[in-house]
Amino acid sequence: MKTIAILGGGFTGLTAAYRLAQKGYKVTIYEKGDSVGGLASGFEISGNNLEKAYHHIFKTDTDIIAITNELGIQDKLQWHDSSVSIYRKGKLYPFITPIDLIKFSPLSIFSRIRAGLVVLYLQKSSNWKNLQEQTAAQWMRRWSGRQVYNVIWKPLLLGKFDKFYDKISMAWLWARVHIRANSKQKGDSKEKLGYYKGGFIQVVNALENKLKGLGADITLNAAVDSIKTTHNKTEIKVNNQQYKFDAVLSTLPSNVFAKLIKEDSKKIKEYVSKLDSINYIGAVLNVFSYPESLSEYYWHNINDTSFPFLVFIQHTNLVGTKDYNNHHIYYIGTYVPHDHKYFSSNDKEIKDEWYSYLKRIFKDFEPEKIIENNIFKFKFAQHIVDTEYQNKIPDYKTPLKNVYLSNFSQIYPEDRGTNYAVREGNKIAEIIDKDLQLAE
Numbered sequence: 001m002k003t004i005a006i007l008g009g010g011f012t013g014l015t016a017a018y019r020l021a022q023k024g025y026k027v028t029i030y031e032k033g034d035s036v037g038g039l040a041s042g043f044e045i046s047g048n049n050l051e052k053a054y055h056h057i058f059k060t061d062t063d064i065i066a067i068t069n070e071l072g073i074q075d076k077l078q079w080h081d082s083s084v085s086i087y088r089k090g091k092l093y094p095f096i097t098p099i100d101l102i103k104f105s106p107l108s109i110f111s112r113i114r115a116g117l118v119v120l121y122l123q124k125s126s127n128w129k130n131l132q133e134q135t136a137a138q139w140m141r142r143w144s145g146r147q148v149y150n151v152i153w154k155p156l157l158l159g160k161f162d163k164f165y166d167k168i169s170m171a172w173l174w175a176r177v178h179i180r181a182n183s184k185q186k187g188d189s190k191e192k193l194g195y196y197k198g199g200f201i202q203v204v205n206a207l208e209n210k211l212k213g214l215g216a217d218i219t220l221n222a223a224v225d226s227i228k229t230t231h232n233k234t235e236i237k238v239n240n241q242q243y244k245f246d247a248v249l250s251t252l253p254s255n256v257f258a259k260l261i262k263e264d265s266k267k268i269k270e271y272v273s274k275l276d277s278i279n280y281i282g283a284v285l286n287v288f289s290y291p292e293s294l295s296e297y298y299w300h301n302i303n304d305t306s307f308p309f310l311v312f313i314q315h316t317n318l319v320g321t322k323d324y325n326n327h328h329i330y331y332i333g334t335y336v337p338h339d340h341k342y343f344s345s346n347d348k349e350i351k352d353e354w355y356s357y358l359k360r361i362f363k364d365f366e367p368e369k370i371i372e373n374n375i376f377k378f379k380f381a382q383h384i385v386d387t388e389y390q391n392k393i394p395d396y397k398t399p400l401k402n403v404y405l406s407n408f409s410q411i412y413p414e415d416r417g418t419n420y421a422v423r424e425g426n427k428i429a430e431i432i433d434k435d436l437q438l439a440e
Contacts, residue, residue, distance in 0.1 A: 001024065002025050002026070002247070002436055003026045003245045003246050003247075004020055004245060004247045004248070004249065005027075005028050005030060005234075005243065005249070006030070006248075006251065007030050007224050007236075007248065007249065007252055007257075007260075008029075008030075008031065008032075008038070009030075009031035009035075009038065010037065010038025010039065010040075011038060011040060011064075011203075011421035011422055012038075012406050012407065012408075012421045012422075012424045012425040013036075013038075013249070013251040014037075014204065014208075015067065015207070015421070015422045015429070016251070016426075016428050016432075017216055017425075018207055018210055018211055018214075019425065019430070020433065021210075021211055021214035021216045023433050025433075025436075026216075027216040027217070028217040028218075028219065028245075029211075029216065029219065030222040030224055031219065031221075032221070033220065033221070034220050034221055035220065036204055036208065036218060037200070039051075039052070039053045039378060039381065040055050040200040040201075040203075040418055042201040042204075043374065045289055045372050045374070046324035046325045046327040046329065046371065046372060047323075047325045048324050049199035050315070050329065051200050051201075052285065052376040052378075053283065053285055053376065053381070054311075054313050054315065054331045054333065055195075056193040056194060057193070057194040057417075057418065057419060058179070058183035058191075058194070058419075059079070059194070060179060060182060061194070061417075061418075063420070063422040063423040063426065065077070065194075067422050068196075068203065071203070071207065076197050076202045077194050077195075077197075078195060078196070078197055079193070080192065080193055080194075080195065080318045080319060081190045081192065082096075082190060082191040082298055082299065082318065083096055083190075083297045083299065084298070084300075084301070085295070085297040085300050085301070086152075086300075086301045086303050087300055087303060087307075088106050088151065088303045089106070092295070092297070092361070093105075093106070094297070101116050102116075106151050107147060107148060107152075108147065111144075111145055111147045111151075114144060115144055115148045118140075118143050118144045118148075119177060119181070122173075122174055122177040122178055123177060123178055123182065125174070125178070128175065129171070131170035132169055132170075132171045132387065132389075132390055133169070134170045134387065135166060135167060136153065136157060136168045136170045136173040137149070137153075137154070137165065137166040137168070139170040140153045140170075140173070154305070155302070155303040155304065155305050156301060156303065156310070158305055159301075159302065159305075159310030159334065161281060161335065162336055162340075163337060164279065164384045164386070167384065167387070168384070168386060169387045169413070171385070171412075171413040172389075172415065174413065175413040175414045176415060179414060193298075195318060197323065198323070200418065219238070222238050222239060224236055224237070224252075225238065225239075225240065225260070226260055226261075226262045227248060227250070227260045227262065227400065227403060228263055228400075229263070229400050229401050229402070229403070232246075233245065233246065234246070234403055236248060247403070247404065247435075248403045248404070249403075249404045249405075249428060249432060250404070250405050250406075251406055251407050253280060253380040253383075253409070254275040254278045254383075254394055255276050256380070257275060257405060258275035261400065263400065268400070271394075271399045274392065275394055277392050278383055278392050278394075279383065279384040280338075280379070280380045280381070280382065280383050281335050281381065281382050281383075281384060282335065282336055282337070282338055282340070282343065282377065283333060283335050283377070283382065284333070284334055284336060284342045284375070284376070284378075285332065285334075285375070285376045285377075285378075286332040286351060286354060286373070286374070287330070287331050287374045288329075288330050288373040289324065289327040289328065289329055289330075289370070289372045289373075290327065290329075290369060290370055291327060291328070291371065292328060292364075292369070293314070293316075294314060294328070294330070294362045294364075294365055295312075295362070298315075298317040299311070300312040300313065300314075300361075307357050308334060308353055309334040309354055309357070310333060311331070311332070311334075312330070312333075312358070312361070313330065313331040313333070314328065314329075315330065316328045332358065335382055338379055342377070343377060343379070350375055351367070355367045382416070383408065383409045383416075389412065393410055393412055394409065396410070396428055397431070397435075402436075404428060404432055406424050406427070407424075408420065408424075410424065
């Protein structure tokens with residue numbers, strides 16, 4: 001039986017492990033943390049499991065829906081009406097239907113019409129390759145106009161990419177608009193978002209159970225130190241112990257993976273340099289439970305660049321409060337570079353700053369009423385999709401024999417997400433299986 005090591009226990013690693021174990025390989029997952037699930041890993045709040053980073057799926061997310069059905073947990077996936085708002089200069093504006101755009105008073109009537117036509121074009125157009133070498137900032141300023149850009153698109157780009165905001169490819173923004181617009185199915189009066197009753201941990205647990213039944217091993221708190229090839233085997237060092245496998249799949253961020261490679265040829269150096277050319281930005285999130293409802297909306301885009309966070313989410317406005325002891329669950333989230341103060345600040349400093357701003361939106365918000373409160377930090381939450389990004393995407397097959405890479409830096413032009421993580425896990429498992437069979 002051929003052996004395969006998988007580095008990282010996120011959705012890509014779990015899916016790839018499942019597919020390879022189904023094909024008869026002996027699979028071992030090495031996860032640095034104390035649980036699998038990656039950005040969708042959970043914790044307990046108000047009597048239920050919840051993701052550390054906010055998650056939902058769209059009806060167009062066919063890969064995760066398919067594996068949900070295959071795992072037999074389709075009854076856990078429930079669909080709910082979404083509701084979106086924009087906060088701008090002291091006021092929340094509904095942003096759910098085309099009528100809401102027509103009524104959006106921060107824009108002139110002409111700008112509202114122009115904004116709607118541009119979004120309609122992006123929804124209908126499939127010609128994203130012509131947008132790759134143009135920045136979203138340049139393209140939106142030109143076609144939407146400066147007012148629309150400054151009121152809607154610039155705050156979102158700044159909130160998502162911070163100092164990299166004016167480097168982002170329009171192909172990335174096209175994918176966000178195009179895919180989101182096409183997620184509403186015929187007959188739906190509103191956009192439907194999917195969430196698992198009991199959290200995304202339902203998918204993680206189901207995959208874990210399947211893997212254990214197939215004889216796979218999952219090793220937690222496993223820090224991988226190095227990777228190198230020796231004859232017909234690949235050797236990895238984990239927690240200072242050496243192990244040999246027939247193949248190794250890394251699902252780690254590209255520049256983290258680059259640091260593990262311990263071979264020194266010119267070809268390897270060029271490959272490592274390519275991996276290092278991909279920049280990442282981190283995410284910081286506050287998740288808290290509260291006895292009262294603050295808003296009528298699920299999703300709040302904070303289009304005020306003076307605020308220190310991008311998004312405010314009232315999770316229970318999507319799924320209800322019943323499963324959370326009738327408490328209301330909230331997320332506050334932002335994306336920041338690795339040198340930002342939030343990565344060195346203590347939790348109280350972040351909360352105090354954010355709550356002072358949250359009170360500007362919701363005057364009745366009283367931080368002292370918060371029931372449970374958590375801060376989570378992820379250093380590799382989002383890769384920087386600049387106008388040269390199509391040339392940076394690493395191949396699935398690395399220059400190291402029988403060593404493979406699959407992570408969200410290869411998802412393009414779509415953004416990262418659990419659906420694409422499942423898709424990539426399926427894809428890389430097929431590639432590895434084919435290669436190992438040909439080598440026999």
